[in-house]
Amino acid sequence: MTTILAVKRWDQVAIAGDGQITVGDIVMKHTANKLRTLYKGEIIGGFAGAVADALTLFERFENHLEKHNGQLKRSAVELAKEWRTDRILRRLDAWLVAADKSDLLVLSGEGDVIEPDEDVVGIGSGGGYAQAAATALLKHSDLSAVQIARTAMEIAAGICIYTNTQINLLSLGGKADSQQQKPGP
Numbered sequence: 001m002t003t004i005l006a007v008k009r010w011d012q013v014a015i016a017g018d019g020q021i022t023v024g025d026i027v028m029k030h031t032a033n034k035l036r037t038l039y040k041g042e043i044i045g046g047f048a049g050a051v052a053d054a055l056t057l058f059e060r061f062e063n064h065l066e067k068h069n070g071q072l073k074r075s076a077v078e079l080a081k082e083w084r085t086d087r088i089l090r091r092l093d094a095w096l097v098a099a100d101k102s103d104l105l106v107l108s109g110e111g112d113v114i115e116p117d118e119d120v121v122g123i124g125s126g127g128g129y130a131q132a133a134a135t136a137l138l139k140h141s142d143l144s145a146v147q148i149a150r151t152a153m154e155i156a157a158g159i160c161i162y163t164n165t166q167i168n169l170l171s172l173g174g175k176a177d178s179q180q181q182k183p184g185p
Helices: 051-067 072-085 127-140 145-159
Strands: 003-009 012-017 021-023 026-029 035-038 043-049 094-099 104-107 120-124 168-173
Touching: 003 043, 003 094, 003 127, 003 145, 012 035, 012 043, 012 094, 012 145, 035 051, 035 168, 043 051, 043 120, 043 168, 051 072, 051 094, 072 094, 072 104, 094 120, 104 120, 120 127, 127 145, 145 168
Parallel strands: none
Antiparallel strands: 003 012, 003 120, 012 168, 021 026, 035 043, 043 094, 094 104
């Protein structure tokens, strides 16, 4: 179980993920990194679900990004079609969030490519909590995308037993372009 949150604000997009990996009700790891920088540092992504499945999907996604010159939406649609129609891939259990400086997308194992109505999306067991907190912060603060992502993840970690405070962040735009920010306290 995990929590991944993506936030867009002004000229910045940030994706945050907690470090917890659980099997059933047992925490197996506290410091996992579920975020990736893709296509020459122009796209960032995060995953929830089975780790091996998600890494397989990221590899396929990267291939589509290369083939389509980093076009996020086109690559996402091509991956979703492949994911849905391939006999082996369609059994993979994972969700992906991917973003560039202009688009924010969710890719599901059902073959969906979803562009959220708001500039925020959460996936994984704590995704709803993190998304609710980030939505409130977007509407009622002047915080940056990175600050909102970190704060919302901390809020989710205080509520969801499958989310911890070992938060990793990736961002594009603003001052922190493509920086990996290490877990906070």
